[in-house]
Amino acid sequence: MKAILPEARAFASIIEALSRVVDEASMKFTPEKVVLRALDPAKVSMFIMELPSILFEEYDVEEEVKIGFNTAVLLKLLKRSKRDDKLEIALEEGYAKFSIIGAYSKLYKILNIETAEEELPEPRIELNVNAIIHSEPLKHAIKDAETIGDVVEFSAETEDELIIKGKGETSETETRISKESGALISLEVKEPSKSTYAIEHIKNIVSLTKVADTVEVSFSTRMPLKLAFTILGEGKVTYFLAPKVE
Amino acid sequence: MSLGLIIFNVKTTTQNLLSRLEIAAWFNNMPVKVHAKLCVQCKGVRRLCGKPLCPILLRFRASVRAISKVRISGDNIIFGSTPPTLIVGEGGYPEVNIYTGIVSDKDPKLYDNPEAWWGRLSLEKIIELRSSLILPRRRCRVSIAKLSSTGNFYEVQLASASRKPVDTEAKLLKKPYPILRFDGLIAPLGPTAPLERIRIIDNPSLDRVVEKVINDYDLKAKKGVRILYSKGVSIYDIIRVFSAGLLGKIRKRKLVPTRWAITAVDSMLCDMLVKKVRNYPSINNFLVYNVTYLGNHFEILLIPGVYSFELLEIWLPRTVWTGSILKPIVIENYELWDGKIRRDIDGGYYALKLGVLENLYSLRRQALVIAIREIGTEYYAPVGNWHIRESARKMFNKKPEKFSGLKEALAAIGKRLSVGLETVIENSVLLRNVLRQEKITKYM
Numbered sequence: 001m002k003a004i005l006p007e008a009r010a011f012a013s014i015i016e017a018l019s020r021v022v023d024e025a026s027m028k029f030t031p032e033k034v035v036l037r038a039l040d041p042a043k044v045s046m047f048i049m050e051l052p053s054i055l056f057e058e059y060d061v062e063e064e065v066k067i068g069f070n071t072a073v074l075l076k077l078l079k080r081s082k083r084d085d086k087l088e089i090a091l092e093e094g095y096a097k098f099s100i101i102g103a104y105s106k107l108y109k110i111l112n113i114e115t116a117e118e119e120l121p122e123p124r125i126e127l128n129v130n131a132i133i134h135s136e137p138l139k140h141a142i143k144d145a146e147t148i149g150d151v152v153e154f155s156a157e158t159e160d161e162l163i164i165k166g167k168g169e170t171s172e173t174e175t176r177i178s179k180e181s182g183a184l185i186s187l188e189v190k191e192p193s194k195s196t197y198a199i200e201h202i203k204n205i206v207s208l209t210k211v212a213d214t215v216e217v218s219f220s221t222r223m224p225l226k227l228a229f230t231i232l233g234e235g236k237v238t239y240f241l242a243p244k245v246e
Numbered sequence: 247m248s249l250g251l252i253i254f255n256v257k258t259t260t261q262n263l264l265s266r267l268e269i270a271a272w273f274n275n276m277p278v279k280v281h282a283k284l285c286v287q288c289k290g291v292r293r294l295c296g297k298p299l300c301p302i303l304l305r306f307r308a309s310v311r312a313i314s315k316v317r318i319s320g321d322n323i324i325f326g327s328t329p330p331t332l333i334v335g336e337g338g339y340p341e342v343n344i345y346t347g348i349v350s351d352k353d354p355k356l357y358d359n360p361e362a363w364w365g366r367l368s369l370e371k372i373i374e375l376r377s378s379l380i381l382p383r384r385r386c387r388v389s390i391a392k393l394s395s396t397g398n399f400y401e402v403q404l405a406s407a408s409r410k411p412v413d414t415e416a417k418l419l420k421k422p423y424p425i426l427r428f429d430g431l432i433a434p435l436g437p438t439a440p441l442e443r444i445r446i447i448d449n450p451s452l453d454r455v456v457e458k459v460i461n462d463y464d465l466k467a468k469k470g471v472r473i474l475y476s477k478g479v480s481i482y483d484i485i486r487v488f489s490a491g492l493l494g495k496i497r498k499r500k501l502v503p504t505r506w507a508i509t510a511v512d513s514m515l516c517d518m519l520v521k522k523v524r525n526y527p528s529i530n531n532f533l534v535y536n537v538t539y540l541g542n543h544f545e546i547l548l549i550p551g552v553y554s555f556e557l558l559e560i561w562l563p564r565t566v567w568t569g570s571i572l573k574p575i576v577i578e579n580y581e582l583w584d585g586k587i588r589r590d591i592d593g594g595y596y597a598l599k600l601g602v603l604e605n606l607y608s609l610r611r612q613a614l615v616i617a618i619r620e621i622g623t624e625y626y627a628p629v630g631n632w633h634i635r636e637s638a639r640k641m642f643n644k645k646p647e648k649f650s651g652l653k654e655a656l657a658a659i660g661k662r663l664s665v666g667l668e669t670v671i672e673n674s675v676l677l678r679n680v681l682r683q684e685k686i687t688k689y690m
Contacts, residue, residue: 023527039686040550041528041530041531041550042528042549042550042551042683043685043686044684044685044686045686046690072527120690121690122690123686123689124689150582150679198683200551200552223689224686224689240686240689242685242686242689244679244682244683244684246682
């Protein structure tokens, strides 16, 4: 098998987020797409990456194969890539080969490790709030909240405004994302909702805001949060996070 | 309270120990009821009840008089070795008492070596050992440390930094009064008497790194502590050197009361380790470690997640501080990922935290730490916080129990505790916080 991604850096950002969620993960290459699903050790969140074959410059996968890897090791390699570098992924005799192709090409061979993970189903949930926002304000809202406490609250009362609050023991931060400011692209509220999530988990995937301009934010009262990032046009990274309940 | 302290301070400088005890006894006989919860928080260190000397500790002084077996020749000269032991008192700061421990025994080191005590010595044996360590004292200003780089006082300072025991001779002004003083932070202190002169006979043998750091006159004390620690110098040696005023920029050097030094060194090292540990990946399973020593039972639960730390101290009825109270007293202290403590600090908290952090550091992992210390009646006398530090360090030598869920891990802990699990959960901020977090698997 062989697959060439046009942007190594974008993939590096995905792996950066992934490496904060799990130590080891496994990518499944099927003739149609590349899928990766991972649960964090505390089983609080789930990370799903889906890259359809059309995203790749070259995609040669005849039968289903899996590449298991240590996320920290792969991240270290990918961080060496520069802008406009391409990434070639191949599998050869128990080794996964990652080549960064730019002005010259660098090849990294890492052992294809078996991960014990069973097939994970995607969470099946109906969420009442659905918003598409620019990713930049989300990043800042999370960073703000991080400075004062350990939880962040998402709420939407009307279809005008999405509010992200950071809550500490003695202080609060608040980010309002509305259509007037331009940061809110669309907002659909079936029922006014308010729900709280742990910052220690959300902050893990902040690096995805580097590669995705917009993000789809969905949540409901006392239900999980779903963040869907669109990457390289057709690719998608979805992050589910279970709520904190009183 | 303030009146009491003033009288007390005046008296300490002018009168001998006996009258100090009399004054303390007078204050302690005042009809003030002190709640055991206050004692548990204070542990005789912080004088929360407002009395000049802790009445509980005073009671111990009286009861161990008989243990001391020290014999001293008629001319009040004692000859022996210092393990080394150097204690700096805090009363009257900036003019403080300095005690140099001297013992005549084949193995002087054993008298001041918490690392070797742990797991081997019983409470009785520790008390016995410490009651035959004589502590001649002299009074000096703390700033003496910046002046001396020669002379008798410098010799005493250097002896305290020695790796091996140093032969020492002291002439006392009078016979030591055979008592043993207990303290929440320091190991019990033996008989003391004012000093006429002290002579360090041997050459102290210094570790090369210790020698280098104490001869570096431009190195900040904090930096010095870190260097010594990272070169593997025992924390008890670091505390002694720090306390003796041998660290820091030369013009800022001063003696540091031992109690303050213990907590200062612990907290400096904790800060250093927290910064490192916070960058490591989280553990993957729920791990439980436990150990019991000196009637203190420790349970440490590591939960996958970002570093934070919580200590629950459960004092069962009829222990040192709880007296005749009927229900266990729980005190709780915690910090979140930022490493800032939310409540009053306590020397035991730091000691335990240091032990746990050292182990997380060597695992190159971070975790949410719930530490439980349950104190039973066998711990009838406080012997310092070293045993907490050592317990936390050494319990990681055993293989931990591994669990995939929090409920199972808690159940295993619950079986070994005398109090119910509800008591633990009720009092633990972090555990409640973790339990509030739902699992994503619930929605799959």
